Amino acid sequence: MCGITGVFDTRGQSLIDEVSLQRMNDSQWHRGPDEGEIYMEPGLGLGHRRLSIIDVATGQQPLFNEDRSVVIVFNGEIYNYQSLMTELQTLGHVFRTKSDTEVIVHAWESWGEDCVLRLRGMFAFALWDRNRQTFFMARDRLGVKPMHYALLGDGQLLFGSELKSLLAHGGMDRSLDPLAVEEYFALGYVPEPRCIFSQARKLSPGHRLSIRRGQPIPEPEEYWDLRFTLDRKIGLDEACAELRERLDESVRLRMIAEVPLGAFLSGGVDSSAVVATMAGLSDEPVNTCSIAFDDPAFNESAFAQMVADRYKTNHRVETVRSDDFDLIDLLARLYDEPYADSSALPTYRVCQLARKHVTVALSGDGGDEGFGGYRRYRTHLAEDRRRAALPASVREPLFGLLGRLYPKADWAPRVLRAKSTFEGLARNSVEAYFHEVSILRGGMRQRLFSPALKAQLGGYDALNVFQGHAAKADTEDPLALIQYLDVKTYLVGDINTKVDRASMAHSLEVREPLMDHSLLEWLATLPSDLKIRGQEGKYLFKKAMEPRLPDDVLYRPKMGFAVPLARWFRGPLRQRVRDAVLGPRLAATGWFNHDYLRHLVDAHQSGAQDYSASLWSLMMFESFLRQVVDGESTGLPVSAVEEAASLS
Incomplete structure (x- = not known):
């Protein structure tokens, strides 16, 4: 798990500014504190920050092929790299490392752009093939790992895991995209491929971009999509058995690591199923961690403890006070774009806890989208x-x-x-x-x-x-349609963004076995009544997990990972929300109706309406303007900011 960045001259071989490249790389120090290297040649500069997980001894990047004509920087994990390595060796490739990164290099040499079709995992990478004069970028199918890029007026292409690396270059325009502002206030995030900055873009999940130097730059090409065929004829018992087998395989692949490994355990169905599966595959107790809340309305720790006790895990719990809102400005810097999911606060804290004990953690993210778990699905x-x-x-x-x-x-x-x-x-x-x-x-x-x-x-x-x-979407099934919409929008722009930034702020790698693309492809062949039956969401998943988890975990009401915003904005954050929403920074944009802003604040604080989600989105937008656009942030890596603020 790493941070990657770089500059590519799409027109020729102009010299890349080493100071700018180093600054771009240093801005992502938190993503890879173990090692950091840059590589430069005429018209190309690559930067890499490494969090050592696999092939700790020899997996340094940027990494080259045998004759150094192909060079790559890569962020993520390729879970089938060992079988691919064997296949590529039979094709004549010689490996000098045991890393999944080198597998991608040789896969490119053998299969070109279609190498991505052979990769099973989470990834974002950029490579340069000098012989083909081709620069190639790709992102994994579900968008677990991020990739941002921007084309400057002089033909230089900037790219990086996080937007902060592009901003650190100094040449990118910080003008905001009004369409992104509209999308943010609708959804709480800026969906792919748009960025909040007009000049930048995100490479969409399941897309690749191949640029030949000196030729027009094409649009990114989609190489994968999820198709809901719903045409598999299968009984419930058979489906349960096959699901358990597929989950076992997905979890087993994600347990490969040369560093301490564990899992998040919230007490919900998804994380509990992952932990139960890990326990069945491991000879040693699983390391698990949970966040407890001092507000009973938000506390699931008793259910997490139930699972931890059943599987005798090494379980750690930390209690987050219900007024834990010290991170607001840090989150704005962490996400680089306005981001309005308030569960980023406890997510940051659980990643902070996990990193004290492990370097890799498995999560249950993706279960609601794949298995039909959201309450809004049943309502819809x-x-x-x-x-x-x-x-x-x-x-x-x-x-x-x-x-x-x-x-x-x-x-x-x-x-x-x-x-x-x-x-x-x-x-x-x-x-x-x-x-x-x-x-x-x-x-x-x-x-x-x-x-x-x-x-x-x-x-x-x-x-x-x-x-x-x-x-x-190519489906008329009402559940399949909204699952597809969530996979393309909410899962990527909200869930994956939240977990990637929160985990990498602590140099923690998070792996998501329920987002395995082959598992999702199989689920998309199953009829929708196996996912939601009556008022029961995740019907198949819960039935399949009955041998592994207690009914009290499987069939209790879903709580979510939330914070008490409504109470905060009428109590301890009362003045802060007024200062942010009605203050000078939002007014200076000229984009907002001040009378309506005042209505939102007054109506919420009087108790007449619950506008907490709207006010949070406005607060985070205001903090983004100050921290990122205006440059109030220190310019230090996120982890250094955190240390200076004594938040750890």
Whole structure:
């Protein structure tokens, strides 16, 4: 696990500035504190920060082939590297290391751009082939590992694991993309391939980019997509048995390491299943860690302890106080873009705890998307059945009117909170799901944004992101469609972003066995009623895990990994939220309606409405403007900032 960065001259062989390249590499020190090297040749500069996991002795990067005509920097893990190494040796390749990085180099020599089709794992890499005069970048299928890039006016291409490495170069424009602002306030993150900065882009999951020096730069090419065929005829017992086998294989592959290894254990189904599987594959007790909250409404530690006791794990627990909000500005620097998932706070803390004991941790991320676990899935399917009962010509005007007239009633019993239901019934399935997951819904964003920002948007709506993916989903099944949308948006832009930045801030590698692409491909062949049956989400997964986990873990209500924002903003953060949302930095953008900002703050703090998610997104945007755009941050690596602030 590492941080990679570099500069490539797409037009010729201009000299790369070594000072800038070194600064780019140093900005990602936290991603790889063990070693750091740069390599330069005319028209190319590569940087690498290493967190040693596999082939600790000889796996240094940048890494070359035998005649040094191909050089690579790589971030991630290739879990099938040993079998690929054997295959490549039979093709005549000679290995000087035992690393998965060298496997990619020789795979490129044998299979070219299609080498990515042979890789099973999480990865982002960039390589230069001098003989072919080709620069090649690729990102793993599920976007577990990040890749950012920017093309400068002089033809230099900057790339890096984190946006901070591009910013450290000094040549990238820091102008913000108004379309990214619209997407952020809708979703709480900036979805691929857009970045908050106009000049930068993210390489989308399952995409590759091949550039021949001196030729026009093509658009990235998709090499993988998830297809929901739902055509596998299989009984429940057979499906359970096969799922256990596939999970065993996925976990086993991710337990290969030359450093201490463990797992997160939240007490939910996903992490508990991973820990149970690890215990069955290991002769030694599994190292597990959990975060407990002093607020019972958010505390799952008793269920984590139940699993830890059953499998006799080496379990560590730390309690996070319910007012643990000291990290707000650090998070803004950590994520480089505005990022509004408040569970980043406890995620940061659990990574901090894990790194005290292990270097690699397995997680349960991806289980909800793959197995159908989110409550919103069941809500959406129920609404879809209601939508199907009325023709659109009747449904849309009727429920559209009711949605506009019915008051927002967060204070009322759930049965009386009909506004969102009416609004959802007035839309088609894709529009309704986008509406459901939006932080500030369409009408709220219209009230939030100033005429100046609306003019820059030119009518653009973040709904376009979902519509674009839906057009490629190739399924009419309502559950499969929203699973596909989540795999393309929420899983990548929110979940994977959160875990990557939080873990790498502590030089911790996190591996996600439930995001194994072959496992997801298999799940996509199964009928949807194996994933949600009645009101039971993750039906197949829970049935398959019954021999391994207690019912109290499998069938209890889902809690999530949340923090008490609503209470914070009416109590200990009352003044801070007012200062941020109504203060000079947001006003200076000219993008926001001050009267509506005041309404959000006043209505929330009076208890009339719950606008906590909207206020958090505004607070994080304001902190991003100060920390990243204005450069209030120290310029030190994240870990150095943390140490200086005495947060560890």
